[in-house]
Amino acid sequence: MSPIHSSLSGGMRQRAMIAMALSCQPRMLIADEPTTALDVTTQAQILDLIADLKEEFDMSVMLITHDLGVVAEVAEDVAVMYMGKVVERGDVYSVFENPKHPYTQALLESVPRIGGVRKKRLPAIKGMVPHPLARPSGCSFRTRCERYMPGVCDRAEPELTKQGESEVACFLYSSELADVR
Amino acid sequence: MSDNILEVNGLSMHFPLSGGAFRKSTSVVRAVEDVSFSVKRGETFGVVGESGSGKTTLGRCIMRILTPTAGTIQYTGKAQEPVELVTSDDSLLRTIWRDIRMVFQDPQSSLNPRLPVIEIVGQCLRKSEKLSGSALADRVSTLLTNVGLRPEILHRYPGAFSGGQRQRLGIARALATNPQLVVADEAVSALDVSIQAQTLNLMQDLQEQFELTYIFIAHDLAVVEHICDRVAVMYLGQIVELADKDELFNNPKHPYTRALLNAVPVPDPRKRPEKRARRGAGEIPSGGVRPDACQFAPRCPHAQDICRNSSPPEKQIDGVAVLCHFAGEI
Ligand SMILES: Nc1ncnc2c1ncn2[C@@H]1O[C@H](COP(=O)(O)OP(=O)(O)OP(=O)(O)O)[C@@H](O)[C@H]1O
Numbered sequence: 001m002s003p004i005h006s007s008l009s010g011g012m013r014q015r016a017m018i019a020m021a022l023s024c025q026p027r028m029l030i031a032d033e034p035t036t037a038l039d040v041t042t043q044a045q046i047l048d049l050i051a052d053l054k055e056e057f058d059m060s061v062m063l064i065t066h067d068l069g070v071v072a073e074v075a076e077d078v079a080v081m082y083m084g085k086v087v088e089r090g091d092v093y094s095v096f097e098n099p100k101h102p103y104t105q106a107l108l109e110s111v112p113r114i115g116g117v118r119k120k121r122l123p124a125i126k127g128m129v130p131h132p133l134a135r136p137s138g139c140s141f142r143t144r145c146e147r148y149m150p151g152v153c154d155r156a157e158p159e160l161t162k163q164g165e166s167e168v169a170c171f172l173y174s175s176e177l178a179d180v181r
Numbered sequence: 182m183s184d185n186i187l188e189v190n191g192l193s194m195h196f197p198l199s200g201g202a203f204r205k206s207t208s209v210v211r212a213v214e215d216v217s218f219s220v221k222r223g224e225t226f227g228v229v230g231e232s233g234s235g236k237t238t239l240g241r242c243i244m245r246i247l248t249p250t251a252g253t254i255q256y257t258g259k260a261q262e263p264v265e266l267v268t269s270d271d272s273l274l275r276t277i278w279r280d281i282r283m284v285f286q287d288p289q290s291s292l293n294p295r296l297p298v299i300e301i302v303g304q305c306l307r308k309s310e311k312l313s314g315s316a317l318a319d320r321v322s323t324l325l326t327n328v329g330l331r332p333e334i335l336h337r338y339p340g341a342f343s344g345g346q347r348q349r350l351g352i353a354r355a356l357a358t359n360p361q362l363v364v365a366d367e368a369v370s371a372l373d374v375s376i377q378a379q380t381l382n383l384m385q386d387l388q389e390q391f392e393l394t395y396i397f398i399a400h401d402l403a404v405v406e407h408i409c410d411r412v413a414v415m416y417l418g419q420i421v422e423l424a425d426k427d428e429l430f431n432n433p434k435h436p437y438t439r440a441l442l443n444a445v446p447v448p449d450p451r452k453r454p455e456k457r458a459r460r461g462a463g464e465i466p467s468g469g470v471r472p473d474a475c476q477f478a479p480r481c482p483h484a485q486d487i488c489r490n491s492s493p494p495e496k497q498i499d500g501v502a503v504l505c506h507f508a509g510e511i
């Protein structure tokens with residue numbers, strides 16, 4: 001790839017990248033962590049730019065990021081992934097205001113928020129993401145899950161199923177389990 | 182004993198712009214420019230600002246890795262006489278470096294990949310406390326346990342560790358000498374949210390346990406609001422606002438602080454339209470600003486001629502120090 005001149009600031013470089021990606025009038029733009037290395041001010045400009053271009057060119061955007069604030073800022077629909085699988089999917093309001101999967105819930109609780117409820121400690125997800133070769137049996141998240149149900153979650157992999165406004169892959173919501181209870 | 186562990190006065194750090202080999206360079210990068218503040222014992226003092234605002238340079242001056250161009254830095258340890266760091270010689274600094282430690286930005290490059298964990302964390306103890314053999318291993322094992330790492334990794338190399346684990350190694354290394362003041366430079370910035378939450382909790386626990394004072398350098402304002410007691414906002418080498426955490430976040434006074442707060446993405450999709458409207462489309466200008474003007478003027482929505490022609494005075498408003506001609510009026 002042609003080197004983008006190194007005297008450009010991070011924000012200008014990122015804009016040049018977006019301009020290059022848009023030069024052939026795509027129907028869809030995939031942006032992988034487009035603002036992760038940038039300052040909040042520059043990040044806000046890039047996100048506003050992406051939102052404006054999306055309107056103008058009537059294009060779809062797939063934004064890949066670990067920053068929940070960025071998602072809330074630009075996305076209409078959200079898919080939450082854990083160890084290579086989508087564990088929850090829905091419109092941005094459902095996922096942020098009524099998260100169903102314990103992983104989504106824990107993620108949203110572990111980010112500090114400006115002006116949010118002051119907590120002395122942040123609720124952190126225990127442990128770490130397992131090594132990809134040491135994937136737990138059944139639900140991959142069960143080893144870190146606060147709602148782990150022995151004998152259920154370690155037996156089979158939960159499927160993504162419709163729950164109200166969103167879809168979730170978790171045995172807390174599966175009907176067979178409700179029957180067992 | 183002074184309540185302030187650190188008092189910084191008129192601190193400047195100018196780097197010469199690399200000129201020709203024979204010409205003496207005349208222009209400088211004013212990485213830190215006439216900065217004054219004090220840090221209270223036991224508090225967490227936040228330093229925020231955009232990339233290039235001079236946060237790391239400030240930290241490196243306090244550590245005396247750099248010798249400031251001007252100003253004074255007075256350190257007062259527990260039950261100790263005040264020490265002037267800027268004029269201290271190397272032998273005095275070596276003892277100070279047990280008390281003041283830094284967690285470096287970018288653990289990737291600050292941890293030597295050719296050294297095992299026991300050396301990375303314990304090297305300083307060989308020199309300062311003449312520890313070796315099993316005494317050293319015991320001490321390093323305790324430090325690892327303190328930061329939530331398993332002592333089994335003592336003889337492993339950092340290359341095999343995750344970002345979060347490396348960050349913990351950096352913290353363990355900083356704590357090795359029982360310091361009083363820890364300068365944490367972007368200590369959690371590279372971590373994903375759940376590891377970040379774990380590390381912040383850990384830092385708070387260690388602060389209580391060891392009565393630490395933190396200078397917490399970060400660009401993530403939500404993290405700063407969570408962990409800090411007071412916050413200094415830096416812009417191009419200067420502190421433009423210094424306030425208690427609550428005051429800064431509820432009632433920001435400098436236009437730059439407001440711009441920063443408006444730019445933070447909030448994990449709440451309903452706030453989106455309101456936030457976009459408040460931001461407007463400000464361009465970041467390139468090119469220099471005269472040193473005797475408000476450095477923020479080219480980006481400021483309130484800038485007048487006076488801002489472009491003279492340096493703003495430091496004003497005190499409701500106990501907050503603000504560097505702005507129109508502080509309190511806008
Ligand atoms: N050794 C040096 N020689 C010359 N210029 C330097 C040196 N170190 C830093 N600078 C300059 O000083 C300014 C402040 O840099 P510094 O690293 O302190 O910023 P920062 O606030 O830590 O940024 P970041 O958020 O990216 O870490 C920058 O313009 C930088 O280019």
Ligand SMILES: [Mg+2]
Pocket residue numbers: 236237238286366
């Ligand atoms: Mg820095």
